[in-house]
Amino acid sequence: MNYTVKGAGRNRKVAFTCPTCGAAIESPLSDAGQNFPCPTCGRDFVTPGIPELEQSRREEAAQVAAQVRAQKIREHEAAERRARDAQEARDREEQLVKAAERAKTQTPLPQAQLARPPDRSISQAAFAVVLLLVVVAGYGAVVRTMQSKLDRLESRLNELTKTVDRNATDLESLRLTVNRNAGALNSLTDTVNYNADAANRNNRLR
Numbered sequence: 001m002n003y004t005v006k007g008a009g010r011n012r013k014v015a016f017t018c019p020t021c022g023a024a025i026e027s028p029l030s031d032a033g034q035n036f037p038c039p040t041c042g043r044d045f046v047t048p049g050i051p052e053l054e055q056s057r058r059e060e061a062a063q064v065a066a067q068v069r070a071q072k073i074r075e076h077e078a079a080e081r082r083a084r085d086a087q088e089a090r091d092r093e094e095q096l097v098k099a100a101e102r103a104k105t106q107t108p109l110p111q112a113q114l115a116r117p118p119d120r121s122i123s124q125a126a127f128a129v130v131l132l133l134v135v136v137a138g139y140g141a142v143v144r145t146m147q148s149k150l151d152r153l154e155s156r157l158n159e160l161t162k163t164v165d166r167n168a169t170d171l172e173s174l175r176l177t178v179n180r181n182a183g184a185l186n187s188l189t190d191t192v193n194y195n196a197d198a199a200n201r202n203n204r205l206r
């Protein structure tokens with residue numbers, strides 16, 4: 001029987017003609033080797049393509065085997081990595097223990113060898129602290145000086161305010177005195193005028 005295989009992977013199809021009536025038929029390649037009735041004439045036929053189906057199953061199996069091998073290799077590498085990390089951790093721990101033991105058993109060095117040059121960083125830190133204290137103290141002195149100046153100015157202002165109030169009071173009493181004197185002057189003027197009139201009348205009578 002003539003047939004052709006089309007497509008790729010799991011979607012491969014086999015195309016052929018019914019051996020009884022010649023109708024064109026297309027089946028999944030996975031049906032190869034199985035009996036089916038022809039949809040046109042109803043007579044059974046065997047789906048062709050068995051070698052291709054077997055080949056495709058071999059390829060699939062090889063693919064799965066390759067995936068399994070790759071997975072095993074990855075797992076093996078991961079296990080080796082873990083073992084290496086664990087060994088490195090043990091080595092480090094061992095070195096620390098040895099270093100601690102060496103430190104315990106070593107005799108102390110003579111004092112001359114232990115003597116080190118003065119620690120520059122500490123003196124620099126002390127200098128910075130002193131500088132900071134000086135700055136803070138200077139700032140405090142400036143603030144105190146300004147505050148006392150301010151206090152003096154405030155008391156001077158209070159004195160000036162009192163003087164102004166006193167002068168205002170004096171001015172008011174002066175104004176009252178002037179008013180009183182003006183009143184007295186008016187009545188004096190009236191009296192003078194009256195006397196002048198009286199003198200004029202006496203002169204006319206003579």
Ligand SMILES: [Zn+2]
Pocket residue numbers: 018019020021022023038039040041042043
């Ligand atoms: Zn047929």
